[in-house]
Amino acid sequence: MSDSNIVWHETTVKKEERQARNNHKSCILWFTGLSGAGKSTLANALEHTLFARGYNSYVLDGDNVRHGLNKGLGFSDEDRKENIRRIGEVAKLFVDAGTIVCTAFISPFKEDRDRVRELVEEGEFIEVYVRCSLEACESRDPKGLYKKARTGEIPSFTGISSPYEEPENPEITVDSDQISIEESVNQIIAYLVEKNILAKEV
Numbered sequence: 001m002s003d004s005n006i007v008w009h010e011t012t013v014k015k016e017e018r019q020a021r022n023n024h025k026s027c028i029l030w031f032t033g034l035s036g037a038g039k040s041t042l043a044n045a046l047e048h049t050l051f052a053r054g055y056n057s058y059v060l061d062g063d064n065v066r067h068g069l070n071k072g073l074g075f076s077d078e079d080r081k082e083n084i085r086r087i088g089e090v091a092k093l094f095v096d097a098g099t100i101v102c103t104a105f106i107s108p109f110k111e112d113r114d115r116v117r118e119l120v121e122e123g124e125f126i127e128v129y130v131r132c133s134l135e136a137c138e139s140r141d142p143k144g145l146y147k148k149a150r151t152g153e154i155p156s157f158t159g160i161s162s163p164y165e166e167p168e169n170p171e172i173t174v175d176s177d178q179i180s181i182e183e184s185v186n187q188i189i190a191y192l193v194e195k196n197i198l199a200k201e202v
Contacts, residue, residue: 011096015095015096015097015098018096018097018098019098021098022055022056022098022099023054023199024055024056024100024197024198024199025124025196025197025198026056026094026095026096026097026098026099026100026101026124027095027100027101027120027123027124027125027126027192027197028091028092028094028095028101028103028116028120028124028125028126029043029046029100029101029102029103029126029128029188030091030103030105030107030113030116030125030126030127030128031043031102031103031104031105031128031130032105032106032107032113032127032128032129032130032167032170033106033129033130033131033132033176034106034132034134034137034158034159034164035106035137035143035145035146035157035158035159036132036136036137036138036140036141036142036143036145036146037130037131037132037137037176038130038132038176038181038184039104039105039106039130040059040061040104041181042104042128042130042174042176042181042184042185042188043059043061043102043103043104044059044061044102045181045182045184045185046102046185046188046189047059047102049185049189050100055100055198056098056099056100057099057100057101057102058094058099058100058101058102059101059102059103059104060087060090060091060094060101060102060103060104060105061104065083065086065087066083069086069087069090070082070083070086070087075155075156075157075162076156077109077156077162080107080108080109080112081109081112083105084105084107084109084112084113084115084116085112085115085116087103087105087116088112088115088116088119089119091103091116091119091120092116092119092120095120095124100192100197106158106164108158108162108163108164108165109165110165110167110168113127113167123195126171126172126191127167127170127171127172128170128171128172128173128174128188129166129167129170129172129173129174130174130176131166131173131174131175131176131177132175132176132177133177134159136177137159145157146159146160149161171191172187172188172191174187174188
């Protein structure tokens with residue numbers, strides 16, 4: 001079937017209506033950083049807090065998504081780009097559904113992150129740079145990946161044999177090797193309140 005036969009079908013319920021019923025705006029919180037920086041840990045801690053406060057949220061985790069939607073993709077530059085492209089499109093659907101979606105992916109290339117930003121309206125893509133020194137990430141090494149990368153068992157490993165392009169102007173920078181998870185979550189919540197995505201707690 002050619003693209004000319006595919007027509008966008010407008011939904012009856014609009015994003016703004018879903019947001020109004022949820023009592024909060026929707027957005028993508030894009031957690032990026034080196035392996036071991038704490039992206040998934042922070043994303044899940046944030047979601048736990050949001051859920052406890054009655055907000056609609058969901059975590060898309062890099063490893064989890066590769067078990068299904070992105071199963072079969074490797075870690076070449078091309079596959080990494082396709083991995084992020086697919087996640088960006090899924091995250092956009094969550095925003096349309098009125099949900100705060102937390103995506104935890106290394107997403108090493110600035111171009112790919114910027115492409116996801118362009119999928120949604122201004123203010124709906126929030127880049128959260130989970131900044132952590134390579135030394136700290138490697139000392140944590142929760143999955144033993146750095147050790148394998150150092151011995152050549154894992155080729156094209158970000159931070160070792162493949163580049164990581166740091167965000168230039170992220171909306172939020174969390175120094176995960178300097179502050180606690182609780183402090184990091186509070187930092188993000190404060191930003192969401194400041195930008196009127198969440199209502200101010202009274």
